[in-house]
Amino acid sequence: MDYKEGDQLIIQEKGENDRDYFHLRKEIVVKVFLKIAFIVLTTFSIINIFYNTYSIALLDFLAALIALYTVKALKNKQTINLAIKISSFNIFFFFLLYVLFNGNTDNGLFWVMFVPIFLIPLHGYKKGTAISILFYVIVFIIAYFGIGEWQNGEWNFHSYIRFVASSSILLYVIYINEYAIYQTNLLLYKKEENEKRYIKKLQEFAELDYLTKIYNRRKISKLLEIEFKRSKRYKVGFCLAIVDIDYFKKINDTYGHNTGDEVLVGFTNIIKSSIRETDIFGRWGGEEFVIIFTHSTMQESYSKCEKIRQKIQESNFEGVHITCSIGIACYNDTIENTHELIAQADKALYKAKEMGRNMVQTEG
Structure with a gap:
């Protein structure tokens, strides 16, 4: 979404x-x-x-x-x-x-x-x-x-x-x-009307990533809090995935930052086309991205992330081939806040990197 x-x-x-x-x-x-x-x-x-x-x-x-x-x-x-x-x-x-x-x-x-x-x-x-x-x-x-x-x-x-x-x-x-x-x-x-358009632009600048035009970290954090409270109240499951482009620094060093930006935009477009409208997608920072799979189980989220990983691996980004690592954590009653959920997803991502990258790992 x-x-x-x-x-x-x-x-x-x-x-x-x-x-x-x-x-x-x-x-x-x-x-x-x-x-x-x-x-x-x-x-x-x-x-x-x-x-x-x-x-x-x-x-x-x-x-x-x-x-x-x-x-x-x-x-x-x-x-x-x-x-x-x-x-x-x-x-x-x-x-x-x-x-x-x-x-x-x-x-x-x-x-x-x-x-x-x-x-x-x-x-x-x-x-x-x-x-x-x-x-x-x-x-x-x-x-x-x-x-x-x-x-x-x-x-x-x-x-x-x-x-x-x-x-x-x-x-x-x-x-x-x-x-x-x-x-x-x-x-x-x-x-x-001009003031309304100006306010809308200001909100976009405050909530969207300037390069990829998806939610920035500030906005995605707010939406994650909302989804967490909703799931806690209505006992509805959701999962959080942190996606990291493997060896992105090498891409910038080898091909330049312009190519790096093009890779980020292309990477973003692939993920946007691979998730549901009800899912929430944003840039966490640098080459890290976050996907909130609403109304989703671990098995469903894992399957979606694996498809995303395969698409990324098979795609050509301006002559550059990349891979990504993904860590997934799902909400449950033992998780008290979003910080714990993020920490679990981050831990799963670290596990994927430790095991050789270009894979999906879960936690919790």
Whole structure:
């Protein structure tokens, strides 16, 4: 098992923490809008009944029901995109019908300023602005045909121009504000992603051997402690093998350190391809490597190590032929800690060297 499968850095938990700034902001805006819309529309529906403006009261009531339905749907299913579509549809057509029925009675056009305030954050500065422009174009057309008729003729061309100008300026200001927020959030998001990549790199440097890209001694020691405690708790066996390249110093002295490095990398690749994904492999130091055979017996581990030894013996490393010695020790109830297990595996390795190298020996 190499670091990608066995110990990948978890940068961010899934679920709530996995949402980005843009999604979170949309969710907040739509929830706030729906709650405000339901309260305000219900209130005005009641008020308009008392003022005998039943068509507006009915319009308010229907829009309030849609807002309430969307709140329920969002709460039960967390369908944020559906909630945004329903909310946008609600606000778009509600205010169009409101302008059509009410005109500028009691300065009713004031309320259309809230359309871009909600639509642009919900849909983003591009799409939201486009929808808002479409809305205002329709409203401007309706308002133009109301010149001389609305407010008993008080709604004139000058009133219309002021309304168009103020609405256009407001739309532009909201667009610029949303664009600035988007760019700021984008920069923060990119910065956060860069920090995550940097942290991941730091962890790799701290846990991986720079040459072979497998676990270093520090990391393999931690994983060995974890495996030891797990086996002790659940009574599951595992074995530790220490693998040493025979006469590696002679290879460096004869062929040079570059060739020695190539041998180490090739040696590592052979072992990686020979063990299970659940096994743990790392560089102990120099030409010594460690394999943790999880859920394994001595017999199984010995068989795997013997196959590795044969593969190494039969392989050609840039014109260099090498062999390896392997010492194996397995966990049992008499071993109190990882230091004892390592000592036993080291003792088995020493036995293999004493007996002529290029062999697998066991201890314990």
